[in-house]
Amino acid sequence: MLRRRLFHTLTHFCPRIQQTETSLLSGFPCPLQHGHRSAWHGTKSDVPDVRERTLIAVKPDGVQRRLVGQIIQRFEQRGFKLVGLKMLKASEDLLSEHYCELRTKPFYHSLLSYMTSGPVVAMVWEGHNVVQTSRIMVGHTNPAEAQTGTVRGDFSTHVSRNVVHASDSLEGAQREIQLWFQANDLLDWDCCDQTSTSDV
Ligand code: UDP
Ligand code: MG
Numbered sequence: 359m360l361r362r363r364l365f366h367t368l369t370h371f372c373p374r375i376q377q378t379e380t381s382l383l384s385g386f387p388c389p390l391q392h393g394h395r396s397a398w399h400g401t402k403s404d405v406p407d408v409r410e411r412t413l414i415a416v417k418p419d420g421v422q423r424r425l426v427g428q429i430i431q432r433f434e435q436r437g438f439k440l441v442g443l444k445m446l447k448a449s450e451d452l453l454s455e456h457y458c459e460l461r462t463k464p465f466y467h468s469l470l471s472y473m474t475s476g477p478v479v480a481m482v483w484e485g486h487n488v489v490q491t492s493r494i495m496v497g498h499t500n501p502a503e504a505q506t507g508t509v510r511g512d513f514s515t516h517v518s519r520n521v522v523h524a525s526d527s528l529e530g531a532q533r534e535i536q537l538w539f540q541a542n543d544l545l546d547w548d549c550c551d552q553t554s555t556s557d558v
Contacts (some may be wrong), residue, residue, distance in 0.1 A: 374554055382390075409556065410481050411441065411544075412489045412525045413534040418476035420521040421445075425513055426479050429522060432495060432509065433483050437555035442482035442535075442544040448473055465518065472518060480538045485556040489524075489531050496524040 414433065416426050434440070448456075453473050460466050483492065497548025501520050504511035514521045525531035535544075549555065 359470045364370070388507065409484045409533075409536060410488050411484045412531040413493050413523070413538060414483055414492060414525075415520055415523040415538070416479040416481075417473060417519075417523060418478060419472075419519045420513070421477050421479055423513070425453055425519075425521060428513075429509060430481070433492070436485075436491065436495065438483040438485040438488055438492075438503070439479060439547075439549050439556060441484045441546070442539050443479070443480050444543065445477050447476070447479075448478050450474060452537065454510075456534060468518060482539060482544055486558070488530055489526075492524045493526060496522050505539075512558075 363376075376418050416429050420429065422425065430440070450470060453470050454461070457466065457469060457473075459468075460469065463469075495508060497504030497510035499510075499520065500517040501510040501514035502517070504514070506512060510520050525534050
């Protein structure tokens, strides 16, 4: 009953929600769960807290160069919340899915061998506008064009060794998070400073 009432509240404040009542009532699966706050115009008091998430991965060169801590620090410092983290050697299968749009590019095979050359640290970060903001924090794909102050602008010089990955859209983030993480790898937890960072 409570869930049904919640559903009506949701559709009242967000008529653009296309999900069926059944899917909404079964525990807020994606995309709502993974946060499309930009398509959501309610305020904190209107609706349950729905957060935007993105995939950030420190690539093998970043791990080898021991940059993981500095990269994590930038996202923490900015006010984002870490909700998933793992170190892995990514398989070719995973990477061919992850980079499926680049399969026809001339650099595709060297990209895959670079990405499988060592461990990757994959993370899910959550917060207001995190997809767009993290793209800005990471900087231009080609570090030679990346601004100083961005991760790529500060730590890299060549496009084929650009240290970090960041999802480029809400849809891309959702797809990539599901590819790299199981749902129960991700933690919902409350930051003590949440009202000054993400819930504003
Ligand atoms: N890349 C490359 N050479 C290029 C362009 C891209 O090696 O000329 C690699 C680089 O590691 C980049 C990744 O392919 O990060 C994915 O490319 P995309 O265009 O999606 O850039 P990103 O979203 O990472 O900025
Ligand atoms: Mg990309």
